[in-house]
Amino acid sequence: AQTVTQSQPEMSVQEAETVTLSCTYDTSESDYYLFWYKQPPSRQMILVIRQEAYKQQNATENRFSVNFQKAAKSFSLKISDSQLGDAAMYFCAYLNYGGSQGNLIFGKGTKLSVKP
Amino acid sequence: GAVVSQHPSRVICKSGTSVKIECRSLDFQATTMFWYRQFPKQSLMLMATSNEGSKATYEQGVEKDKFLINHASLTLSTLTVTSAHPEDSSFYICSARDPGGPGEKLFFGSGTQLSVL
Numbered sequence: 001a002q003t004v005t006q007s008q009p010e011m012s013v014q015e016a017e018t019v020t021l022s023c024t025y026d027t028s029e030s031d032y033y034l035f036w037y038k039q040p041p042s043r044q045m046i047l048v049i050r051q052e053a054y055k056q057q058n059a060t061e062n063r064f065s066v067n068f069q070k071a072a073k074s075f076s077l078k079i080s081d082s083q084l085g086d087a088a089m090y091f092c093a094y095l096n097y098g099g100s101q102g103n104l105i106f107g108k109g110t111k112l113s114v115k116p
Numbered sequence: 117g118a119v120v121s122q123h124p125s126r127v128i129c130k131s132g133t134s135v136k137i138e139c140r141s142l143d144f145q146a147t148t149m150f151w152y153r154q155f156p157k158q159s160l161m162l163m164a165t166s167n168e169g170s171k172a173t174y175e176q177g178v179e180k181d182k183f184l185i186n187h188a189s190l191t192l193s194t195l196t197v198t199s200a201h202p203e204d205s206s207f208y209i210c211s212a213r214d215p216g217g218p219g220e221k222l223f224f225g226s227g228t229q230l231s232v233l
Contacts, residue, residue: 042226043154043207043209043226043227044224044226044227045160045209045211045224091159091160095222103150103162103165104150104160104162104211104222106159106160107159108158108159109158109159
């Protein structure tokens with residue numbers, strides 16, 4: 001069974017600085033997707049970024065980028081120029097490629113605080 | 117982008133009553149929908165997978181007779197918490213899979229906070 005581990009329950013960053021959130025996963029599959037979701041106090045799940053395992057190039061979305069290390073099964077999220085609105089719970093998630101069910105497997109989350 | 121509507125956003129009920137939560141995909145046909153439960157300061161836990169026109173698949177430990185799931189159309193799935201008790205109080209979130217286009221597309225509803233008195 002696949003598992004996702006986020007080893008940082010809480011992280012803090014100064015506004016405008018950069019922070020990296022860690023995520024590791026375990027799977028025997030070769031094709032899969034990885035995601036970072038943001039859950040602000042409203043509790044709405046917001047997709048931040050996604051990565052297809054077959055792509056070697058790291059995904060980037062504006063201030064958000066990932067460091068995907070397939071061999072190490074590592075998928076960290078880097079937030080550059082942190083903003084107050086980035087404060088939220090961040091969940092790393094795994095999804096089998098082409099899975100008939102398509103359910104996400106989530107890590108336990110990292111609570112990010114942004115200091116003004 | 118695709119939108120998933122979930123209602124109600126908050127419900128308070130008395131112990132022993134049943135509560136229905138709706139999850140609708142507004143601009144795509146969702147062949148598969150998922151129901152999650154989230155306790156305070158915890159991650160999302162998958163409860164069940166709902167496929168249109170067939171019985172839901174429940175995760176281990178989830179009581180199918182307590183959490184009734186119906187996926188009667190390609191745009192609507194409902195979760196009914198039957199005979200709710202205080203321990204059922206939680207945040208429930210649905211997500212829907214958009215099978216159209218390349219890649220995997222999963223969209224989340226805004227969640228329902230259930231409080232059972």
